[in-house]
Structures are given as C-alpha cells and as structure tokens.
Amino acid sequence: MNDDENIRRYGLHPAGADLGGTRELLKDHTERERRSQGEGDTVLMKLCCVQLFNAGDIEDVLLIWDAKTASMDAACSIDVQLLCGRGLTETKTYLSALGTAEAEAALQRLLECEEAGDFEDFDVEEYSAWFADYFE
Numbered sequence: 306m307n308d309d310e311n312i313r314r315y316g317l318h319p320a321g322a323d324l325g326g327t328r329e330l331l332k333d334h335t336e337r338e339r340r341s342q343g344e345g346d347t348v349l350m351k352l353c354c355v356q357l358f359n360a361g362d363i364e365d366v367l368l369i370w371d372a373k374t375a376s377m378d379a380a381c382s383i384d385v386q387l388l389c390g391r392g393l394t395e396t397k398t399y400l401s402a403l404g405t406a407e408a409e410a411a412l413q414r415l416l417e418c419e420e421a422g423d424f425e426d427f428d429v430e431e432y433s434a435w436f437a438d439y440f441e
Contacts, residue, residue, distance in 0.1 A: 306330060306349070307346065307349060308346070308348050308349045308352045308440070311327075311330065311349060311352055311353070311356075312352065312440060312441070314326075315327055315356060316356075317355060317356060317359055317433075317436065317437055317440060317441070318356070318359045318360070319356050319359075319360065320360070324356075324357070324360055324362070327353050327356045327357060328353075328357070328365070328368060330349070330353055331350060331353035331354065331357070331368060331369075331372055332368070334346050334347075334349055334350045334353070334372075335350065335371055335372045335375045335379075336375075338350065338372075338375040338376045338378070338379050339375040339376065342376040342377065342378055343376075343378065345375065345376070345379070347376075347378045347379050347382040347383070348382065350372050350375075350379055350382065350383060351382045351383050351384075351387075352440060353372070354369045354372055354373075354383050354387040355387060355433075355436045355440065357369055357387075357390065358386075358387045358388075358389070358390035358429075358432075358433065358436075359390065359433050359436075360390065361390040361391050361429070362390070362391075363390075363391045363395060363396070363399050365390070366388050366396055366399060366400065366411065367403075367407055367408065367411065369383065369387055369388050370388060370407065370410075370411040371407075373385070373387075373388075374410075385414060385415065385418045385423065386423070386424065386427060386432055388411060388415065389415075389424075389427070389429065390429060391429075392429055393415070393419065393424050393427060396415065397412060397415060397416070400412040400415070
C-alpha cells in the first residue's frame, strides 16, 4: 500500500479497527526501513504517524518514536511533534512514567527540541490542520 491508497482507505483520521491497520502498516515499514534504509516507504511511514497523531492515543508514542529512529531518512521525514498527538506536556509525562530506555531517549529528544524552540506555539489542532493541507 502506498500513501495515496492509505489515505483513500483510512483518511487522515482513522478510527476503531482502522487504527490497527495503520499501526501494522507502520510497524511493517519501520522494520523494513530499519533493515535497510530505503526499503521502507518513509512517506507512508510519515502518513501513518500523522494518522496516529490525529487519533491521539498516548500509547502510540513509542510506535511513532520507533518509526522515527528507523533510519536517517525516517528521522528527517517524521517530525518529532508527531509524538505529541495528546499534547507536549501529556507526552512528556507519559514517557517519564514509562521508565524504559526507549522512552527516556524519546523524552530527551522532546526536551532538546523544546529547548531549541521547535514546540513554540505548538497546538495539536493546528498541527493536524497543517497536515490535512499537506496530504490532501
């Protein structure tokens, strides 16, 4: 499935069972990309991350982080803000509570980006609207 097929099938705001399909697609392309840069479709990965961002399920944060860290291309393609579909504060709190190495790495990256101003005026709804224009 490519990004056009994904949008036709799930839209930018998938719900219910469609979220499972989005997660599986992201996992599949993340694994491919981690195996060999360019094997996964990073545009499709970004779209899946936008869909999960729009769903706002805090438990998707590490799935999005895993995709972002799959390769240099994925890191550049998947914005760090996509970790924060529930908001920056909520995401930092969630990652702090997990206490895993992966959660700590994601939290540190968020803190660095926040310090650099990457979250200045960040608003979940405005970010979602920006991606609606980007993908449609």
